[in-house]
Amino acid sequence: MSKEILExxxxxxxxxxxxxxDRDIVNIRSKGRKFASDLGFRNQDQTLIATALSEICxxxxxHAGKGEVIIKSVIIGKKIGISFIVKDxxxxxxxxxxxxxxxxxxxxGMGVGLSGTKRIMDEFELETKQGVxxxxxxxxxxxxxxx
Amino acid sequence: MRVPILKxxxxxxxxxxxxxxxxxxxxxxDDLIDKVSDVRSKGVIIDVTVLDVMDSFATRVLRDIAQMxxxxxxxxxxxxxxxxxxxxxVSLGLTLxxxxxxxxxxxxxSLLKNPLSEDND
Ligand SMILES: Nc1ncnc2c1ncn2[C@@H]1O[C@H](COP(=O)(O)OP(=O)(O)OP(=O)(O)O)[C@@H](O)[C@H]1O
Ligand SMILES: [Mg+2]
Numbered sequence: 001m002s003k004e005i006l007e008x009x010x011x012x013x014x015x016x017x018x019x020x021x022d023r024d025i026v027n028i029r030s031k032g033r034k035f036a037s038d039l040g041f042r043n044q045d046q047t048l049i050a051t052a053l054s055e056i057c058x059x060x061x062x063h064a065g066k067g068e069v070i071i072k073s074v075i076i077g078k079k080i081g082i083s084f085i086v087k088d089x090x091x092x093x094x095x096x097x098x099x100x101x102x103x104x105x106x107x108x109g110m111g112v113g114l115s116g117t118k119r120i121m122d123e124f125e126l127e128t129k130q131g132v133x134x135x136x137x138x139x140x141x142x143x144x145x146x147x
Numbered sequence: 148m149r150v151p152i153l154k155x156x157x158x159x160x161x162x163x164x165x166x167x168x169x170x171x172x173x174x175x176x177d178d179l180i181d182k183v184s185d186v187r188s189k190g191v192i193i194d195v196t197v198l199d200v201m202d203s204f205a206t207r208v209l210r211d212i213a214q215m216x217x218x219x220x221x222x223x224x225x226x227x228x229x230x231x232x233x234x235x236x237v238s239l240g241l242t243l244x245x246x247x248x249x250x251x252x253x254x255x256x257s258l259l260k261n262p263l264s265e266d267n268d
């Protein structure tokens with residue numbers, strides 16, 4: 001399938017989904033998994049991707065109330081990947097350096113979400129502004145031998 | 148959907164049937180804690196074979212359930228964590244703490260029945 005995407009259809013999927021409650025998290029991560037599987041990601045990577053997506057969407061619910069996610073395929077040169085843009089208009093993150101540290105939490109969590117997700121994904125960018133909101137953009141690339 | 152909890156001998160077995168929302172996980176926690184006192188259970192097994200993701204929330208709830216059930220005098224074993232799920236948990240930096248795990252139901256039950264021979268923590 002990936003080869004066809006590469007040759008025929010540069011933007012194979014691009015879907016925007018609201019993140020309003022914990023039910024949405026379950027649906028979004030299974031959708032993320034399905035898209036990843038369609039692109040050719042192996043089961044292990046699908047699970048990593050779904051787990052990362054779950055963490056970032058959960059942060060939206062827990063720390064910002066609500067938001068949205070865009071799930072899309074990306075093709076840059078010969079590279080194929082899956083990207084997630086997770087956006088909210090919540091309070092933003094006061095101390096980003098600390099928030100990215102393993103074990104740091106302002107809530108009841110274990111403080112693994114951001115640091116762990118950053119480790120799991122190939123690209124991870126976090127933009128945040130207090131009082132404005134937070135946007136996480138993250139990508140996982142297919143290994144070349146997979147397509 | 149509510150997770151069914153079956154009684155087998157003096158053990159309780161909760162088999163997760165589909166991916167769980169947070170609410171359903173909390174419900175499972177409440178149900179198990181109620182039931183464990185009701186039936187004076189000697190141990191609890193939570194079967195998570197069907198779960199394809201265990202994120203920080205699910206892990207925390209499972210750890211909390213085990214902790215609360217321990218206070219009621221019974222051990223908890225989580226069975227059926229898929230290898231790729233376990234690997235994703237490790238990659239994320241999640242640990243199960245003192246939560247006991249086993250491959251499947253059978254191994255879980257024997258772990259509960261012979262805690263001394265296999266329980267080394
Ligand atoms: N979307 C967001 N909006 C506002 N603050 C956020 C957002 N995401 C993360 N944070 C802040 O960054 C901190 C670290 O996030 P991280 O996901 O690593 O840990 P956690 O959510 O607190 O716990 P865990 O993910 O282990 O359950 C949070 O405690 C919170 O203060
Ligand atoms: Mg988090």
